[in-house]
Amino acid sequence: MKRKVLIIGDSTCDLTPEMRERLSVGFMPLPVNVGSEPRKDMENVFPQEIFDYYKNTGKLCTTSAPNSMDYHEFWKPILEQNPDADLIHFHISSEMTSTFQASYTASQEYNNVYSIDTRSVSIGVALLILEACEMRDQGMSAPEIVESINAMKKRVHVSFVVESIEFLWKGGRCSNLAGMGASLLKLRPGIDMVDGKLLAGKKYRGSNPSVYRKLMEQALAGRKDVDTRRIFVANTSFNEEVNAQIEAVIRECQPEVEEVITLQPGCSICVHCGPGTIGVAYLTKE
Secondary structure, eight states: OOOEEEEEEETTSOOOHHHHHHHTEEEEOOEEEETTEEEEBTTTBOHHHHHHHHHHHSOOOEEOOOOHHHHHHHHHHHHHHOTTEEEEEEESOTTTOSHHHHHHHHHTTOSSEEEEEOSOOTHHHHHHHHHHHHHHHTTOOHHHHHHHHHHHGGGEEEEEEOSOSHHHHHHTOSTTOGGGOGGGGGSEEEEEEETTEEEEEEEEOSOHHHHHHHHHHHHHTTOSOBOTTOEEEEESSOOHHHHHHHHHHHHHHOTTOOOEEEEOOOHHHHHHHOTTOEEEEEEBOO
């Protein structure tokens, strides 16, 4: 009998509740601390609260990683309800947090749980989860999906531009920002995902529409190797008008794109990049 495949993302995957329900994807909220108060990402704390807290106090909210026991406790009821299933849990890059290591350590006590280090973040993780869901629906087994995703993740490209460097600077999440100088505060730094790490890239100047256009053109224009089935956009200050403008630029750069999916990152991401952050993620062809 073929085993059922369960797919789970932690709250850094940034899939909406509607998408998770439609795709049958589980969701593990990560801890977010608002001052001294512990919360659960996208359950009882949301991005605007994160931004307001910083605006009102000058202090960043913080995140903390689950430990191995947290994963055991999260998986236990799921596996009890699905005794004939295999479970695949997707994680933000292990270069950025210890969540994958804790999950992987816990998974070694099971023969039907797989932890994936996506080497990506936010919409890059979402992209891989959608690919895994398609593989699941095509009848692939959990080991086959894990093998395919681990090969595919090298083809994921993620780039962001942030409105202010303060969140990344204070949170220490971008490994080469420190040497870029205080003058960067007047610029809009681009951030690229490279080998599982967030690295400072191109610097942008100008109005928001101009900066967003430059980011999309830098990432997509003239590229013949883009998998045009879908391109993801992240917008921490979710705005339908801005989203539509960005999608129009993407379709200029890649006219054959079938689907542009725009998501608002959750608090685990917004804590570190702040409001006004825009990102793009796509796969390259094999």
